[in-house]
Amino acid sequence: MNRNPNPSSCHEPVIDLQDVTVQYGGRRVLNGVTFQVRQRDFVGLIASNGAGKTTLLKTIVGLLQPASGSVKLFGTPVDRFKDWERIGYVPQKNNLNPLFPATVREVVMSGLYGRKRLFRRIGAAERRRAEQALEALGIADIAERRIGQLSGGQQQRVFLARAIAGNPELLILDEPTVGIDMETQRAFFHMLRHMHERHRLTFLIVSHDVETLQAYLGEKPVHTHDRLRFYVKHSHSLEDCGEDDISHGLLQEKERLTVGHLV
Known part of the structure; x- marks a missing residue:
């Protein structure tokens, strides 16, 4: 389904934070955060440890409730949001239990099961x-x-494949390159840049890799809140992939991308 038929119309808010305050573990972690992520933004969130990056992500996806303020996803308050298949999530590498018995294919297939699909058979197209x-x-x-x-690079490719298998509109990545060598990091970000420039995708990425993010998003944050720094690049390219299926478009670019180095 083509969710955004007009590629030049890419200014609608995907994430809308208004004066969000979050208390966690008996202390105030976030205080009055206001920020919007719009369609086809690539947002890099950089902050020191303990600044509230992970807390902010958990609040955005409804895992934590703000003490005050509002959070909206695609224009809907997060506590009423139901279309979770529109969002793909790539977790931190170190959140994975190495004894988890699933195969690569099973992990990728699990990305096809949204809340609406939980009790439905997966079809041939999926x-x-x-x-x-x-x-x-x-x-x-x-x-x-x-x-x-x-390896770490292979695991991150698996989680990214899982995220794009559901053909999302928003990808949230939480420290996706932690523990991965520099060459693998460059290849991973190369892939993300292609997806942002050529597909109708919005990104929110939390990272300590200041140099790599700034190389794409610019050296100055567009917004700063306490210790949180938001770097943003908006893709206005009209050279969108002709397919709505993200994985199809990536197949066409596979030889150009340096995915072979992600080992």
């Missing part, structure tokens, strides 16, 4: 999209291996 995501991210040849047996 399975094909998962296989395309495996191929596009260069992990089809390890699809039957256990996720805990993979």
Whole structure:
């Protein structure tokens, strides 16, 4: 389904934070945060440890309730938001239990199960999209291996494939390159830049990698709140991928991207 038929119309808020205050563990972690992420923004959030980055992400996706203020996703208050398939999430690498018994294919397939699809059989088209995501991210040849047996770069490709298999509009990435070597980080960000420039995707990424983010988003944050710094690049490119299926478009660019270095 083409959710944004007019690529030049990309200014609608995807995430809308208004005066958000969050208390966690008996202390105030966030105080009056106001910020908007709009369609096709690439937002890099940089802050020191303890500044509230993870707390902010958990509040955005409804895992934490603000003490005051409001959070909206695609114009809907987060406590009433139901269309979770519109959002893909790539967690921190170190959140993975290495003993988790799932295979690569099973992890990627799990991205097809949104709340609306939980009790419905996965169809042939959806399975094909998962296989395309495996191929596009260069992990089809390890699809039957256990996720805990993979290197850090391979695991991140699996989680990214899982996120794009559901064809989301918003990708949230929480420290996606922690513990990954520099060459792998460059290849990973190369891939994200392509997805942002050529597809109708919005990104919110939390990272300590200031140099890499600033190389794409610019050296000055567009907004600062306490210790939180928001860097933003908006994609106005009209050269959108002709396919709404993200994994299909990535397959066409696979040779150009340096995914072979993500090992």
